[in-house]
Amino acid sequence: MNMELSRRQFLRTAGAGIAGTSLGAFGFGGVEEALADAIRPFRLTNTTEVRNTCTYCSVACGILIFSKGDLKKGEKAEITHIEGDVDHPTNRGTLCPKGAALLDIVHSKTRLQYPMMRKAGSDKFERVSWDVALDRVARVLKDDRDKNFIAKNNDGVTVNRWVTTGFLAASATTNEAAWCTYKVVRSAGMLVFDNQARV
């Protein structure tokens, strides 16, 4: 970080309290006043611009997300625009059709926002709590593993395999999240596993 630069003063003066501008120095002080009067009724609007990774696949294209509304001031932020990150070495600003439509996913009314469950025999999904969802997932996994776990192969060699369940993780996870996922899934004996969706 170049702090010398951020502290740099371009204008200096020998006398305290003397202020000046380029416009004033050339004799255009009136222009400045007229502009100040004209601009006064206007307000500033704030946009936040952040980098992120496209959530779709393991190519992990860089994206820029623009939002209106300042979270730091307690306002509700709304994403207004998403585009390819031109500085990202993978995609250099380009996006595939899915990535280019990310904004529509963000605002989609049918987007999954909480756990939903379709009970056996039912024809519709119902909202459930995270506790219910996690308990249910754990129960089903445990039952399947208990039933189909292969501890030894036909030659009597210990293999500890669980091949009736597979696991697919997300592409926008961090290295650390991917590492944890790998440890959990492999420790359980699962072989059908992909940490990132492939295209």
Place this chain on the structure above:
Amino acid sequence: MSSISGLQPDPSMIGGIAQPAYAKLPDPLALFATRSRRLAQLAAASEMKPYLVFLSALAEVQHDIQRDLPAPEGPDAETIARAAEFAMPPLDRGRFTLDAAFDATLERFLDGVRAVEKPLPAQAALDRVIAAGPVARDAMLRNVLTDSLPVESLAEHLFLAGALQVHFTRLAAGLPADRLAKLADGVCPCCGGPPLASLVVDWPQAPGARYCACALCGTLWNHVRVRCVVCGSTKGIGLQEVESGTGAVKAETCDECHSYVKVFYEGKDSGIDPLADDVASLGLDLLMRGGPYRRAAFNPFLLGY
């Protein structure tokens, strides 16, 4: 700043996507003419019309005096190599020496500005510059080259800055673009100057890339987007815009160093010249004065905000 005539066939566009060039050197014969036209165009619909018309006339003088001007003495190969080795700007402002080319540039510029219509304070300052002896002029040139201008004689310094812009733009144009590399954040790779503003370009070979512009030598250098051009931080970058604006001019704010520098979007307005548009968007700076961010851009014709 891109033009249709500058469109070059680029085979790398077929297989992959080209990496944006780090630096784009100025074309002195186009830069000031474009700037003058842009200022005149902006003046037509601005409360700042008298000032923009004046700056447009200055830029026209900057363009016109280049005809038959002796070529400036650029750095030799050894100096350029040494600058590259130690990550220093090849145009060393501290070692600037008066040569025949600059003497001619300054004389012609001051002569040209005489004929420009201007308010009395500007005329008086011009008379003082013309009457100043070589020692006084040299001291003022040093002030301009260190981006440290005294308020008391600002107008005099700005006339010298105008002549130095022409000289350094011609010097930068003679440098090898492919040998320029990043020196530090917010530093021009040619002359070491601070950024005037940044420009998200719409060039066919690098659409959407962001370039910082130098106020002295007119060089454009690539700077990653969503990254403060002053301190290099990527945290807390925001964009502020005048309500109901076109989206072509925004102030990029940084919560780390509490400064802002304007960013222009060529995709929203194809005629942008960073210096001209920075002056013409002074309204944004006036509104920004009410906020926590300080203007960190260096534009000689918009100092004091």
